[in-house]
Amino acid sequence: MNIDDKVYLASRNTVEIVTLEDLKKVFEEKEHLRGYIGFEPSGLVHVGWLVWMNKVRDLLEAGVDFYVLEATWHAYINDKLGGDLDLIRKAARLVRKVMEGFGIDVSRIKFVDAEELVSDKDYWETLIRSAKNVSLARVKRALTIMGRKSDEAETDFSKLIYPLMQVSDIFYLDLDIVLGGTDQRKAHMLARDIAEKIGRKKPIAIHTPIITGLKGPGRRMDVVGEIDEVYAAHKMSKSKPETAIFVHDSPEEIKAKIRKAYCPPRKTMFNPIIEINKYLLFATPGFKLYVDRPEKYGGPLTIESYDELEKLYVEGKIHPLDLKNATAEALNKLLAPIREKLRRDPEAREILETLLKTKITR
Ligand SMILES: Nc1ncnc2c1ncn2[C@@H]1O[C@H](COP(=O)(O)OP(=O)(O)OP(=O)(O)O)[C@@H](O)[C@H]1O
Ligand SMILES: N[C@@H](Cc1ccc(O)cc1)C(=O)O
Known part of the structure; x- marks a missing residue:
């Protein structure tokens, strides 16, 4: 190379x-x-x-x-x-x-x-x-x-x-x-x-890049300081499980978490749903986001690049709920092989079960 x-x-x-x-x-x-x-x-x-x-x-x-x-x-x-x-x-x-x-x-x-x-x-x-x-x-x-x-x-x-x-x-x-x-x-x-x-x-x-927690930056937007400090303050983090989508979460859990997530219309900064698209989904070569929405809301749409998604979202041409549904669908596909590995590998299953029973402290 x-x-x-x-x-x-x-x-x-x-x-x-x-x-x-x-x-x-x-x-x-x-x-x-x-x-x-x-x-x-x-x-x-x-x-x-x-x-x-x-x-x-x-x-x-x-x-x-x-x-x-x-x-x-x-x-x-x-x-x-x-x-x-x-x-x-x-x-x-x-x-x-x-x-x-x-x-x-x-x-x-x-x-x-x-x-x-x-x-x-x-x-x-x-x-x-x-x-x-x-x-x-x-x-x-x-x-x-x-x-x-x-x-x-x-x-x-x-x-x-x-x-x-x-x-x-x-x-x-x-x-x-x-x-x-x-x-x-x-x-x-x-x-x-x-x-x-x-x-x-x-x-x-x-x-x-850092993916923002599902609750968004909230009042922590007030954090002043260097950019790494701002990111550290509101990132998705395993010690704050309510901010995170875990790789072992079921498709239904992921859908529900994304539905509840912070995703302000037209705003992309510190928007975790936009960031999941930008840093994970569109980071996969050849990825396209399929938005399956009813005709009365503009009909189905295939988005070819992150730039296209950002433009449509900022212009208000995609509703947060449609974006959330499409993102959940695509993220579930991305996670399917990991979920499968954790289900089939006996050691992985045993560790996961132990950790799920343990209180995650920090
Ligand atoms: N939300 C995130 N988005 C992208 N990268 C992350 C995120 N959180 C952590 N990382 C990266 O993962 C690596 C491990 O980080 P770390 O152990 O602090 O994760 P964490 O989930 O925040 O855990 P904890 O809550 O225990 O601090 C680091 O390189 C960190 O930058
Ligand atoms: N500080 C890192 C963990 C880490 C520890 C030691 C290292 O050498 C590198 C990374 C974190 O919070 O995730």
Whole structure:
């Protein structure tokens, strides 16, 4: 595959690449790049995660050696699943199954867990050297990467270690490319700055879009701050189940959730239904949205591209209810293979049942 094709795959459907020039350069210089994403295995998987999973697929296709970090200790620090590490490990297995069901060749991914990393003394050397080169204020500001506000570390010091662990994960795995949703930006910028100071590889950051929670931004629209902070505040999130469509939800549940969702007429910003179309459905090559509406409301319609959908919606030519019905139908088709995998795979079924019985804490 030529360099332009690799760069195209790595950068399509992203919000930003820091920096695109660096990305081109490393693809030119190296045959095999090392990339990763980390996640806190803390429960169920929602459709927002499929956005980064699509990018993992792209990066594998572009020949990147890809690591997925199951951030078990990070989930423990972040009070996930009541701090039960056994359950946290189980939750990590579920993500692997979902990736498989989503058609990603998991045999080409190296799965590593945080317990493996922290058992090496070199990891701690990296963490302490990183800590030597950052201020407390900067670490506190980075707590948005774990869905927290700066003051939430006041009564639990471990939370201040987390951002530096994420930076150390990056150096320890010797990565060229770090992937995450836009809410992970502060960790990646921290890693880039510290890398220069301690002579480590400066990672290229790829940020994928964030899908807003089903309730919309609500009063959290008031959040002022940098764009990653705004996204972090109102994203679809598994620790707020009422904001999320889970990949295991039944077609009926999905229909009902979408029907109730925030979807203001003519508005596309922070509109989760529009975003599901933009970042997931139309991100699938060849996708077309079929709107099956009665003649008296304009008759059936096939929308060929996201731009076309946006134009029609902003002009008020598609009613939110018609958009919702069409989106539910299309999303159900996209999720069908994952649902099937979770139903047929005995291990996946067992984990899902356990997690569904567990209170998702944070
Ligand atoms: N709503 C979303 N849309 C797109 N990507 C998302 C969304 N939520 C999380 N991600 C991405 O998924 C990865 C894992 O994020 P994270 O574990 O914080 O998810 P979460 O569902 O918000 O979980 P939690 O509620 O436990 O914080 C990150 O790279 C993050 O940017
Ligand atoms: N901070 C990430 C999880 C993560 C943890 C460690 C990492 O190295 C990378 C990502 C999240 O909230 O989803």
